[in-house]
Amino acid sequence: MVPEQLVCKAEEFVDSGGFFTELASMVAYPTESARPEGRVALDAYLDEVLAPALAGLGCRVTRYESPDAAGPFLLGSRIESPELPTVLCYGHADVVEGQAGRWREGRDPWTLTAEGDRWYGRGAADNKGQHLVNLAALRLLLAERGALGFNLKFLFESGEEIGSPGLAEFAAAHRDELRADVLLASDGPRVDAATPTLFLGARGGVQLLLDADLRPDSYHSGNWGGVLRNPATTLAGAIATLVDGHGRIRVPALLPPAVADAVREALTGIAVAGGAGDPVPDEGWGEPGLSAAERLYAWNTLEVLGLGAGDVDHPVNAIPGRARAVLQLRYVAGTDVGGAARAVAEHLAEHGYPMVDVRLLGSFAASRTPLDDPWARWARTALERVAGRPVAVLPNIGGSLPNAVFTDVLGLPTLWLPHSYPGCLQHAPDEHLLASVAREGMALATGLFHALGHPPAGLPLPARA
Structure with missing residues (x-):
């Protein structure tokens, strides 16, 4: 089982304001991949935020330039032992256009604003808040145990919002550096705000x-x-x-x-569209x-x-x-x-x-890890032990992600643990992250990473290929 004090520290990181403060500094970078000026902000975000975060996890950090991509790729690698399983994590540094002037109540897309349970800001949900959950969870685990208990590789790209140009080619050219046993990443929405969700692919x-x-x-x-x-x-x-x-x-x-x-x-x-403010699915x-x-x-x-x-x-x-x-x-x-x-x-x-x-x-491309994959069954059980209630497992989300790069190019089973919800208004004015989802996401991610490095009794890791 996950130590109770570790879960409490994960939740306290949100309750104390630490998560909000760190996310606010990330949102402040206007990393718009569809705009030429966004390249400057992307470079700064990689160099000033993500590279130090990965180095703080004990990773060797390598930046790769690519003429086919919207911007650089950043890879952090921490190898604790060749005998341990290797987990590849993924996130994207870019966001869609900020659409300044179209946000309600005069909100600035590059200033994280808290209003009740909602934290407004471009990238708060897609994808900065989500990769912050995973970076912070790994940081907590490392501080608590002194080691992760697995090998970590964390890949960031700069162009997911414009179709991930160059990502497949990069993965094919760097198979050895990206070699892993499983992908664990966070993007997209849960089924709804109240339901912990695991999905295995994308349309x-x-x-x-x-x-x-x-x-x-x-x-x-x-x-x-x-x-x-x-x-x-x-x-x-x-x-x-x-x-x-x-x-x-x-x-x-x-x-x-x-x-x-x-x-x-x-x-x-x-259920589809279970949240307040969601449109009602049309009959017929x-x-x-x-x-x-x-x-x-x-x-x-x-x-x-x-x-x-x-x-x-x-x-x-x-x-x-x-x-x-x-x-x-x-x-x-x-x-x-x-x-x-x-x-x-x-x-x-x-x-x-x-x-x-x-x-x-x-x-x-569409892609999907089979529902009966051993890693999918293992992750569901591990997450339900942390959540204390059922976790929805979807074959894929309705939207798109570069999942095929990991399944088809790298040959990995893929596990996506989202920390957002369908009503987050990603890609629109008033994008927001729910503090309550971030809080539970911290607990779930910390618990899942702990189970990867320290498998509990009765839940051994799947056999390595």
């Missing part, structure tokens, strides 16, 4: 541009209506053959395999016969992200010459998306819309 995404570019000019709708094909009407009809008005995918090639029994069992009883939307949790975590969705023709705010009496839409397929592991753009184009042609051009804009 992938394919983004497509549909373009009905029929003529260079617009023509008077009275003089030409009924004679000229309307690209907006054409595009609306084309989209309706791909995904109907109730959110059901109509292209067989874009559907996943049937939901596996183990996945269905894992999602039994998982999405694939029939599935629960809301199965539609979110175990199925594919085709979403229209943008749709436009003419000037909606100031329409004129003219048939537009062009209409465009951006669609995104969110898909689970096991879906073959290699020919997604071609499949959509062929489907549209078969349904009478060969004039709609289909272009792939980008993609990111």
